[in-house]
Amino acid sequence: MASQHRRFSRLARSLTLATSVAAVVALTACSGPTGGGDGSDLGFTPAEQDPDSAITVWVDASREPAMEAFQATYPDIEVNVETYDGNASGSGSLQTKIALFDQAGEGWPDVVFSTQNNDASWASKETNGVQAFAAPVNKGWFDQEFLDGFTPGSLDPLTVDDTIYGLRNDLAQSVFWYDQTLFDQFGYEIPTTWEEYEQLSDSLAADHPGYILGSVGDAFLGMMVYYWGAQAPVFQLDGDTFSSDFSAESSQKMTELLDHMVENGTLTKDSVFSADFVQKYQGKVLGMPGPVWFTGALFQNPDSLNVPAGQLGAGTPLHWEGEEIGTGNVGGGTWIASSHTKNLEAVKTLMEFVTSSDEYQVELAGGYPAYADAAEQWIAKQASGGYFVGDFEQTVVDAAGQVWSGWGYPSFSAETAYAKVVLPALAAGDTIESVVPEWQQEMENEAQVQGYTVAQ
Structure with a gap:
């Protein structure tokens, strides 16, 4: 029932978003997909929207189950999944690829997963007149009620000047x-x-x-x-x-x-x-x-x-x-939404699903979810299986607040x-x-x- 309630809430928010995005696009479509600055009430200038367009999502191999779960839950949203190294070990592959798309003025993925929690430091910056790749999530796009559901402090690495440029996948205390x-x-x-x-x-x-x-x-x-x-x-x-x-x-x-x-x-x-x-x-x-x-x-x-x-x-x-x-805090990973996406509704639905849904974060994820409700259910599930000894559950929960x-x-x-x-x-x-x-x-x-x- 909790999962169904969240899906209903997401649908309600998506309907609200559809109205707001339509108004924003009517005012800003002429600016094109690479317009810079804060040209809308979302904190960035959105591209001309195409709600029926497929979204491209980059993930590492470990996040493929998340995409499979999303596609099973939302079969009407067309997703192109591409696997890359996840920016692992600080490879810089994501920043390099995004820089090439910035130069070309096209080609950006709609959503990326990165193993690095420091990507907001560069993805939040405008480059050569092209607006920042990472879209703000706390300037009117995502509901504050949803953002408040993350474990306190978990979004701090993605926050630049009070603006949040992504969502944490899991904590790594x-x-x-x-x-x-x-x-x-x-x-x-x-x-x-x-x-x-x-x-x-x-x-x-x-x-x-x-x-x-x-x-x-x-x-x-x-x-x-x-x-x-x-x-x-x-x-x-x-x-x-x-x-x-x-x-x-x-x-x-x-x-x-x-x-x-x-x-x-x-x-x-x-x-x-x-x-x-x-x-x-x-x-x-x-x-x-x-x-x-x-x-x-x-x-x-x-x-x-x-x-x-x-x-x-x-x-x-x-x-x-x-x-x-x-x-x-040993990794944990980050989901970043592109400010250049032509399908804000689908991207928002995916971002909320991969970070907070029971279908992925509770049932399939291998790490402690950053989203508090999912974390509570995940740790209870881990503790109930009889695999661990001692006070496993309380120790892990306490450590989440001790980074x-x-x-x-x-x-x-x-x-x-x-x-x-x-x-x-x-x-x-x-x-x-x-x-x-x-x-x-x-x-x-x-x-x-x-x-x-x-x-x-």
């Missing part, structure tokens, strides 16, 4: 995942602080070599799980000023912790998505800090760690002793410098500490290229 069976077998206590985590690594290395407590083999883990989770000020933005401080106490302590655990063998340098990781560590992950979406991507995945039911629990996000919890707000969202990804500098150093047997100056310099160089002032 980190928790400490643990294998209760192994903890019981080895007689260890589940850590709650980074200090306890490091101490546990020494015991594990001495008593049970071959078992691990995590990985530094992926850029998102290194930056967003560990440094963000440590509240290390290495990726911050204040207006147009970027800063990266590896000399701060929290930054230094995390660097030392990671180097120590790599050396004692409890942090692997293998990517968690590699075949080597699965082959070496299936059944040997005592615990690891990581995002909520690890549930489906790693632990319950038959092609990955495939942890049996009744063993896996979610513990308190690790934090420094005496400090408040400030977990990292550290000090991390920045500039127009480049925190992952790229880690991948360029840190991963090769680790592969060569070097410490992270030995490449910190080069790593920091790489991020500062990226910031300057993107037009930011770098704090000295």
